[in-house]
Amino acid sequence: MLKGVSVKIELDSIKHVYELAKQVHFSGMPRGEAIKTSIENGWMGKGSTQDYIQNFKYLMNGFVYKRTMNLAGTEFFLRQILNDFGMASFTKSLRLVSEHVTYYNSLGHGRQVQTQKLVEDLIIEFSINIDEHIFPDEIDDASIVEGAKTKVLVNTYERSRKARSLCIEHYGVSCFVCDFNFENTYGSIGTGFIHVHHILDIAEIGKEYIVEPIKDLRPVCPNCHSMLHRTKPALSISALKKQLGLS
Template sequence: MPAITQEMIRASYDIAKQIYDGAISHKDGLDELVDHYGMNRNSAGDYVHNYKCMLEARRFPRTSNAYGTEYYLQKIHEDGGRTCLLNALSALRQHIDYYEDIGNTTLHKQREICARFTKIAAVDIQEIFPSEVTEEDESLLEGKTRKVSVNVYERNPIARQQCVDHYGCKCVICDFDFEETYGDIGKSFIHVHHLVEISSISNEYSIDAINDLRPVCPNCHAMLHKKKPAYTISEVKQYLTTRPT
């Protein structure tokens, strides 16, 4: 299989964009990459598919070399702005999480590229899930705390940023706003809650930050996880509206 050159990658981006926009057919696009640039057809198909996944914030199934990843992120940002870059970064982050999990490895170069473009996209990185003591800790005689399990989707800073960009930083359950209460130190602080029960998610799942995540304050987040499966947002809201005054 011929090595994938930088020229091939640049051409694959242009052609993937034309295919996505409906300017040319998928077959004609792959034919051009194979016939004019000498790209392996399977590799050409992978890069074209990766472009579609990056625009739609879906985990892409095939690997991309470092130059390809960086070039695609750069061009997507130039062509579509910050919103499209966030989508592409969400897809890349999901790709990294998936391959590190199944391969028991660390994709150092891809992580470095993701981190660099995360800064370019002005993603607000906050440590919003401090270490919590599990209720199994026998050293506590009283006042045991309950662990809130936070899944990989809720820890994803890019998906969190997309959720906050769409819904804001006010809790969708109790309307608490940290900045309104605490001033500057509360700015942009909020948890996000994943609506989909993790046990129901297949390996092919891709997060949709707008449909799958909601901003919630830590108190409401803890209440959502008071049972398994978690309470729904409407159920916790109902507890607030029916509590005695």
């Protein structure tokens, strides 16, 4: 049984709507017809059916979705995408779910703790790396220190997605150097996309230390991130801003 599923009809409904979403996306079924079918069979209401169909489309096309799905729906969609479309699509979809969590948490309406844990569990279960771009200071797989909300234990090449999320929740997803925002420029395909730069060069630090995401990390665009690492040790953000005439 999937995590979070306590009523069988909920899972049955999710299965049916997933199949409708595939028909809409791949077979040309009109969305209105799919929604009508779902409502008439009592699977989901109009709003939920629309959201699940749209989210499937976004997962297939590589966009970060903004409408939430429940935990059972999220896990079923991910596992079924793995079964139907293979590991590459599953890895991409898992990354998009993680980016959706970061986006949702940044809104200040609450935190999707269970969904984030689901992502972390699936990363461990399938031994995959969902990050496409890894810099020496990028972060993806360590754990927040027990009982701490703002500190993360990191060794020389360990990285933490939780630290990344805390940084983005505080500073947003615009580049701290040039203020570039991917969603503003590229629309929904850029939602939630940003790199996270470590102010202290991890390669220059000792064996391990405590990272404070708000103090030690900053969101930066890939271009500025690359330029920061053109020197060793890395340039400071203030130095790069001065070079760009932004300070």
